[in-house]
Amino acid sequence: MKRSELEESALLQDDCLVIECDLTVIKEPLVDETVEVQVPPSNLSDNIGNLLKTGEEADVAFRVKGEVFPAHKIVLAARSPVFKAQLYGPMRDKWRHDITVEDMQPAVFKALLHFIYTDSLPSMEDLDDDGNKEMVKHLLVAADRYALERLKLMCEGIICKSLDVESVATMLALADQHQCSRLKDACVEFLVSSNRMDDVVASQGYVNLKRSCPAVLVDILERVTKSRKI
Amino acid sequence: MKRSELEESALLQDDCLVIECDLTVIKEPLVDETVEVQVPPSNLSDNIGNLLKTGEEADVAFRVKGEVFPAHKIVLAARSPVFKAQLYGPMRDKWRHDITVEDMQPAVFKALLHFIYTDSLPSMEDLDDDGNKEMVKHLLVAADRYALERLKLMCEGIICKSLDVESVATMLALADQHQCSRLKDACVEFLVSSNRMDDVVASQGYVNLKRSCPAVLVDILERVTKSRKI
Numbered sequence: 001m002k003r004s005e006l007e008e009s010a011l012l013q014d015d016c017l018v019i020e021c022d023l024t025v026i027k028e029p030l031v032d033e034t035v036e037v038q039v040p041p042s043n044l045s046d047n048i049g050n051l052l053k054t055g056e057e058a059d060v061a062f063r064v065k066g067e068v069f070p071a072h073k074i075v076l077a078a079r080s081p082v083f084k085a086q087l088y089g090p091m092r093d094k095w096r097h098d099i100t101v102e103d104m105q106p107a108v109f110k111a112l113l114h115f116i117y118t119d120s121l122p123s124m125e126d127l128d129d130d131g132n133k134e135m136v137k138h139l140l141v142a143a144d145r146y147a148l149e150r151l152k153l154m155c156e157g158i159i160c161k162s163l164d165v166e167s168v169a170t171m172l173a174l175a176d177q178h179q180c181s182r183l184k185d186a187c188v189e190f191l192v193s194s195n196r197m198d199d200v201v202a203s204q205g206y207v208n209l210k211r212s213c214p215a216v217l218v219d220i221l222e223r224v225t226k227s228r229k230i
Numbered sequence: 231m232k233r234s235e236l237e238e239s240a241l242l243q244d245d246c247l248v249i250e251c252d253l254t255v256i257k258e259p260l261v262d263e264t265v266e267v268q269v270p271p272s273n274l275s276d277n278i279g280n281l282l283k284t285g286e287e288a289d290v291a292f293r294v295k296g297e298v299f300p301a302h303k304i305v306l307a308a309r310s311p312v313f314k315a316q317l318y319g320p321m322r323d324k325w326r327h328d329i330t331v332e333d334m335q336p337a338v339f340k341a342l343l344h345f346i347y348t349d350s351l352p353s354m355e356d357l358d359d360d361g362n363k364e365m366v367k368h369l370l371v372a373a374d375r376y377a378l379e380r381l382k383l384m385c386e387g388i389i390c391k392s393l394d395v396e397s398v399a400t401m402l403a404l405a406d407q408h409q410c411s412r413l414k415d416a417c418v419e420f421l422v423s424s425n426r427m428d429d430v431v432a433s434q435g436y437v438n439l440k441r442s443c444p445a446v447l448v449d450i451l452e453r454v455t456k457s458r459k460i
Binding site: 037038039042043045047048051056057059072074075088119150153154156160186 | 287307387
């Protein structure tokens with residue numbers, strides 16, 4: 001309230017303003033902190049993950065190079081629009097219980113299912129460094145195939161952190177092929193800011209990249225040339 | 231290595247120990263932070279929650295006082311052992327698609343389903359303070375009925391924070407009836423540390439508590455008496 005408004009109002013009597021306060025004193029004691037209830041963290045992913053672990057009540061089975069993976073259609077459909085179309089779309093075969101997956105290693109499909117059911121990557125402790133990198137690359141391809149955007153980003157993030165002269169060209173081709181804009185940006189950034197372009201050009205990945213996606217290379221080489229001039 | 235072991239070993243020559251270090255200098259630049267991949271938070275509960283929202287591919291329907299709630303058996307079974315027994319146990323009826331739920335309000339069953347699919351409580355913004363308290367009480371009962379331990383703890387936690395002289399006796403009876411040890415402890419603590427036992431005794435909840443679970447009261451009254459003597 002403005003001073004002028006107050007001075008003109010009826011609230012002011014004999015140049016005095018009376019403010020009345022009601023004060024309530026709550027005598028009830030607060031409940032002791034020792035009995036505060038600790039709610040455990042969400043166990044949704046554990047519960048859904050258990051379905052995969054036990055395979056109980058599975059209503060579909062995937063055959064991947066001889067290995068069989070039982071699964072639950074509704075979980076797959078909830079998580080992946082590609083599985084949804086395959087399992088419930090107009091082209092589905094109601095009575096088909098077995099689905100064969102081509103062009104994928106069983107270990108990769110297993111990791112894919114783990115992500116679908118739990119929203120996390122499986123432990124890759126039993127893989128060596130190279131096996132780990134291969135798995136992440138294949139998972140990125142699988143994530144793109146089944147439109148699992150979050151898994152794709154997780155794989156992109158892991159690959160970004162392990163870029164080196166030998167692998168960068170291969171990863172750039174991978175990123176270009178599977179529309180991974182962040183990984184592509186990281187590869188370009190790596191190449192432009194690296195002073196080892198000669199080593200990169202000598203790598204097998206570069207030879208393949210030049211053959212498969214020459215257009216991508218043009219932009220990069222232009223940028224590298226420009227940065228060297230400065 | 232112990233000093234005595236070192237002094238006796240062949241590693242020590244002319245009273246000297248030579249330590250050789252290999253140092254590798256990595257010249258490759260780190261990838262710029264601007265291209266670091268941001269992975270969004272888990273969307274598992276959103277994805278599973280969408281199944282409930284859309285009701286797509288539901289394979290069971292619950293009738294609750296005239297209202298019908300479509301649901302997915304595998305999700306219910308993954309989350310609640312009681313639903314698992316009901317839907318997949320030896321006593322199940324394979325061809326029964328409709329299940330009638332007795333002794334529950336439709337709004338409570340709806341909130342229960344929301345928790346099962348998303349692991350969170352639904353928004354209760356449209357309820358007033360009393361309606362909110364009633365809902366939490368009923369949800370606690372439903373959580374106990376379907377063995378949803380985490381939901382039960384969430385409800386206990388909310389009730390603990392709103393205990394007052396009028397409600398504490400009723401909540402103590404509720405806690406006793408549904409084996410909520412934390413809520414029971416909080417109620418006892420409230421009664422013992424409160425100086426308004428006379429007001430509590432005058433409440434309707436106390437009358438009911440005295441009738442339904444007198445044994446619980448004996449312990450409390452003993453403790454109150456003891457604390458007053460001091």
